[in-house]
Amino acid sequence: MTDPSRTPVVGAAILLDGAVLAARRTAPAELAGRWEFPGGKVEPDESPEEALVREIAEELGCRIELTGWLPGSAPIGDTHELRVACGVLIEGEPVPTEHDQVRWVTADELDEVDWLDPDRPFLPALREFLR
Template identity: 45%
Template sequence: MTIPVVCALIASDDGKVLAARRSSSMDLPGKWEFPGGKVEPGETPRKALIREIEEELGILVRISATMSANVHHYKEKTIKLIPFVCSIISGEVCLKEHQSWSWFDRDELEDLDWAEADIPVLKEYLLMRG
């Protein structure tokens, strides 16, 4: 069974992107990711993204673009990662699950130790922003 999962590429006005580092209580501890989570039954991916970001980071985001979904097979599960480009409408980032977070420019993004499913998302985003 493939699990639908959304993720947010939250961009700042100066072109940096928010990435979050997974905590020791999460799968793939210490890996960087674009924050998000599972789409609940009966929920659209867009609604799931807004809910997940509010739950995980305490902020409200506006979706500005949809990117290509990709399927990734981890040993224990298969996910369909559905990415969205967003901006913050309101709130201050307050971590509920992650170990840390930061804003990164494009060169810094490429140097992070990413969760495997996020790598194709990062590559597409960097091509889009050329």
């Protein structure tokens, strides 16, 4: 499912009390104000799971434990590919450092959020999981 010619990017669907955490981008300008699952690129020396735990600690100052991957992957432009894992908070509260805002979104609110295009393919499975 994953394309080895693309740089892997991982996102976290952090779950709490029937809601998922969404983070609002500030950069680049063309993406500012849109929402995403927080995360980032997988470095050559780490697994996708390790990368996601590291990225969440860097971006949100909290620790998560991954519980499984949502099905599929989505291209980001011509060079990157996104996978999204579900996780739960195990330490701290999310405080954005690279985003200007975070919010908890329920299954019924998923369509009210202006998600980045690569994040959208994961919403149907996430909606079912939240319900």
